[in-house]
Amino acid sequence: MPAFAANLTMMFTEWAFLDRFDAAAEAGFTAVEYLFPYDHPPEAIAARLERNRLTQALFNLPPGDWAAGERGLAALPDRFDAVRAGVERALDYAGATGCTRLHLMAGLADRADPAARASYVRAVEHAAGRLAEKGIDLLLEPINGRDMPGYFLNDFAEAETLIATLGLANLRLQFDVYHRQILHGDVTMALRRLMPMIGHIQIAGVPSRHEPDGEELNYPFLFAELDRLGYAGFVGCEYRPRAGTVEGLGWGLGWLTPGLGRAGFFPG
Numbered sequence: 001m002p003a004f005a006a007n008l009t010m011m012f013t014e015w016a017f018l019d020r021f022d023a024a025a026e027a028g029f030t031a032v033e034y035l036f037p038y039d040h041p042p043e044a045i046a047a048r049l050e051r052n053r054l055t056q057a058l059f060n061l062p063p064g065d066w067a068a069g070e071r072g073l074a075a076l077p078d079r080f081d082a083v084r085a086g087v088e089r090a091l092d093y094a095g096a097t098g099c100t101r102l103h104l105m106a107g108l109a110d111r112a113d114p115a116a117r118a119s120y121v122r123a124v125e126h127a128a129g130r131l132a133e134k135g136i137d138l139l140l141e142p143i144n145g146r147d148m149p150g151y152f153l154n155d156f157a158e159a160e161t162l163i164a165t166l167g168l169a170n171l172r173l174q175f176d177v178y179h180r181q182i183l184h185g186d187v188t189m190a191l192r193r194l195m196p197m198i199g200h201i202q203i204a205g206v207p208s209r210h211e212p213d214g215e216e217l218n219y220p221f222l223f224a225e226l227d228r229l230g231y232a233g234f235v236g237c238e239y240r241p242r243a244g245t246v247e248g249l250g251w252g253l254g255w256l257t258p259g260l261g262r263a264g265f266f267p268g
C-alpha cells in the first residue's frame with residue numbers, strides 16, 4: 001500500500017500554512033511535503049509535525065527569487081554562492097524536521113549551453129556532498145515545459161544519465177508521474193526501469209493537475225504497480241484540488257484513514 005504525503009503547497013490551501021499540517025493529519029495523511037518552508041521558523045514546522053505525528057517526506061532547497069521568476073539556481077553559472085548558502089539553510093530545516101530528502105531545482109537555462117551544464121553538475125555535486133554528510137538524499141526532478149517554460153531539466157533520460165554518470169550514493173530521481181506523462185508517457189515501463197534510482201514519487205491527474213482520479217492515467221493500477229515493484233518511499237500528492245481539498249479525497253478512500261489525526265479539527 002503506497003504511503004501518501006499531502007503536498008501542503010497545493011493541498012489544504014483553505015488553511016493557513018501551519019494549520020495545513022493539522023488538516024492533513026485529520027484527513028488521514030501520515031506524511032507531508034511542500035515546496036518551501038522558509039517563510040516559517042524551523043521550530044514552528046517541527047512542532048506541527050510532532051503534534052500530528054507526521055513525517056516530513058520532502059521539501060525543496062531555496063529556489064532563488066521565486067516571486068521574480070527564478071525556478072532554482074543550480075544551472076545558473078553566476079549563482080553558485082547562493083546555491084551553497086541555500087544548501088546550508090535547507091540543512092537547518094531538514095535537521096529540525098527530520099527530513100531525509102531534498103529536491104534541488106535546476107533553474108531556467110538552456111540545456112544545450114555548456115556553461116549551464118557545468119554549473120548544474122557543480123551544484124549537484126556540492127549539494128549531494130553536503131547532504132551525504134547528514135544522511136540526506138538529494139533529488140533531481142524533470143519538469144515539463146508547459147508548466148515551467150525554459151526549465152533546464154526537462155527530460156527524464158537526461159536526469160537518468162546524469163544520476164548514473166555521477167554515481168553518487170545519495171543522488172536520486174524524483175519521479176513526478178504528472179511530468180513524466182506529459183513529457184514522455186510510458187509511465188509504467190519507466191517506473192519499472194528507473195525504480196532502482198527513484199527516491200521520491202509524486203502524482204496528479206493529467207492533464208488537469210487535479211485529483212488523481214481519472215483522465216489519462218489509471219492510478220489504482222499504478223499504485224498496485226508500485227507495490228509490485230516494492231517501492232517503499234512516499235507518494236507525494238502534488239495536485240490542485242478541483243473544489244475543496246477534503247471533498248476531493250474520494251480517490252484515496254481505502255488508502256487514507258481520516259480521523260486519525262487531531263480529533264475535531266474540522267469545523268462543523
Ligand SMILES: O=C(O)C(=O)[C@@H](O)CO
Pocket residue numbers: 035060103105141143176179202238
Ligand atoms: O513542480 C513540481 O512538480 C515540483 O515537484 C516542485 O517541487 C518544483 O516546483
Ligand SMILES: [Mg+2]
Pocket residue numbers: 141176202238
Ligand atoms: Mg513534482
